[in-house]
Amino acid sequence: MTEPSAINYLTYPRGLRSWLLTLDHKRIGVMYLASVALALVLGLIFALLMRTELIAPGRTIMGEDTYNRVFTVHGAVMIFLVVIPVIPAVLGNFCLPLMLGAKDVAFPRLNLASLYLWWVGALFFLITLAFGGLDTGWTFYTPYSTTTNTNVLAAVTGVFILGFSSIFTALNFIVSIHTLRPPGMTWRRLPLFLWGLYATGLIQVLATPVLGVTLLLLAVERILGLGIFDSSLGGDPVLFQHFFWFYAHPAVYIVILPGMGIISEVIPVFSRKPIFGYRFIAYSSVAIALIGFLVWGHHMFVAGQSVLASTIFSALTFAVAIPSAVKVFNWLATMYKGSIELAAPMVYALVFLFLFGIGGLTGLFLGTLSVNVPLHNTHFVVAHFHYVIVGGAVMAMLAGLHYWWPKMFGRMYNQTWARLSALLIFVAFNMTFFPLFIMGGRGLVRRYYDYSVFLETNPEFTFYNQLASVGGYLLVAGFVSMALCLISSLWRGRPAPANPWGAPGLEWQSSSPPPPENPPPPVQVGDPYDFSEALLPSGT
């Protein structure tokens, strides 16, 4: 076993300036990884603060105003700084050009600009925290957001800037996939991770501008009194919700689609079998992207939306579940009669299937008009979206991180440690969020710092909240363990070969880590799921 080659994209060129001014997509991906990881830590701190408050009824460590700020910042940081950017910016940036056999993305300087914009957006979040805080909920509903005296302006400025970061990344990926494919790589031979990134990019460019104009109008309403969301001035607060959710619902598909793309890469490799139903999976990504634009009103069933609109949105919400289900069945069919290897990436993929399955199915409960009425704004909603976002997208991100880690850093990590961390995360996650389904179904309202008013009819809420809070601590411990396992491999890990998993994709052709300049594509690009050659994993 050789050491990772001394000259690779991490070590050459040298110096801080060469990193901060880099045009190398691989370095940009790594910088995003470090940045998003820091944001995740911040979001987790707020999560622990929330769960600590809720571990007992009544005031535990904070009052209602503080709690409002804590859950708002937890949500805003996690959504805008972590889960929306993470997979495209980290793994997408690193893998896309390599998977295309290209030298870089189509617009490398725009790529660097995206990273800078993320940093500036994050800075505005820090400014928000330091000066005034934010207590509107990550959803910024009017009229509260136009009248509260917390630092809404800094926060929406930050989100606006992050929106551009997102748009530019998406634009880069879409153009790259269109124009930089090597000869022989038709659309039907595109790796499914790239199909996922492409569909995600479509959503990003179509939806994020609407978020932009929404936040712009919110800012102008606060500063100048524009009035279009203020009913006392003739405005319409429900219009704000239409504006906001036109972006924010497709946004959740921005979160999940790249994750699904990762799962489509990982499962075939660790089942040693080609993906089942390639075309169905590819087209279902685009279907989810498109139908996902037609369901935003399901967040507004009890907001005063018209009955006709609500009915249409409910029906379409059922429809959008179908392409996701198609994917799940195809993944299972891929595993069927495969030769399963339970390496860490595969463990996370299985965790994904289980948790995303539950999360997705509970979405149907919420999409049913009549059932939505008692469930709206309860912890049932909170549990649903944590199951799909954390149990879905974050688990998929971890699967991808553990899958491409040897390629990115040239080191193998300890499989046993990685798998035990995954197990801890899985158990702790269910411990934290499953009780929320139960309590939500029994009426526990979300965003309350104190649930003692419910204890007369539901005394079990105290125990369930304790369970959830302990689970939360264990979950964070699981994340820490996972992170330490990966980070320690940078020093102690066995040097990784070019293709540790025996995978057929183009990105495995380069050395681990790759050189600063990407290798050219092969003369004949093959099928990205072709396991016919004896590509035995070398020393897993």
Next chain:
Amino acid sequence: MNDTENPTENHSANSQHGHSPFLAHHFSSHRQQYEAGKLGMWIFLLTEILLFGGLFCAYAVFRANRPEIFLWAHRFLDKPLGALNTAVLITSSLTMALAVRSAQLDRPRRSAFFLVLTLLCATAFLGVKYVEYKHKWEDGLLWVRQFRPVESAAVSGEAGAADQRPRHAGIFFSIYFAMTGLHAIHVLAGMAAVGWVLVRTLRGHFNSQYFGPVDYVGLYWHLVDLIWIYLFPLFYLIH
């Protein structure tokens, strides 16, 4: 949208065939680079359409809910000035298209001339908008929280009819300022982009092999014109 400001070492030697040194290392041909940049700009235009689309949605909702406000308030807008601005912007689109054409035909001086004309038209547009905004300010015809129309606020030839003013009439001006204001900001940004392309034209960067940036800025500029083509009837031509 274009990363090709630095000549690359591999290809500078070939400039005697009229090729451009401006070919980024990750593209294999001028055509590939051009098509990538063009697609990138069209996708950016798509995002701009969605951005304004939100405001068009607000317009539609308010006009559907409160048509009487729009019927009453639009008369305060100056139709001739609006029509003039429309003509000015259409002219600027013509000059921009001619500038792109000249760049394609290896005529940088002519291209620069048309770019300057485009900038002049844009300045005229903003000048007219300034005059209009000033009148609104003086007449108290601003967005809802500052909507305090003066008695003498009257449109050419028709009385202000203050006694028939609908409730929340200021909403019309909220939407008006939001949409024309955002549009004006885009005109300013467009002027900056045209200015940048003008500088590069004067430095001789563009030729028939490499004119992408002029083309892309042109596309953006035409979109700014397109948006105004819809704003004009929606605000000024209400009957």
Next chain:
Amino acid sequence: MAHHRQHSTQTTSNSHEQFSSHVVPASVLVAVFAALLVLTFLSWAATWVDLGVWNLWLAMGIATVKAALVALYFMHLRYDPSFYALVLAVALVFVLLFVCLALLDAVEYYPDIHAMTQG
């Protein structure tokens, strides 16, 4: 480490490949410009005539013809691969979607709003 990359798959780069692009004749551009001015005047003139609710649709119709001229000729869509036109069409479809679904609320609530604000 070699710094001279040979693209094994592409024809050897741009050095010997002239890139030619379509140039719109100046006469076409000027003709479109003239048409746009005429249409602008027409839409203005249409407001002198009372056509009831059709005034709005006529104005929007003329605006759409103008927009089509700008898109097809100034923005080159008439001569380009149809993919760019698809990008434009997708953008417009999504705006339309947004507007129509949001208007469903207005359609349902208009009688109530009208009653409340006419007082």
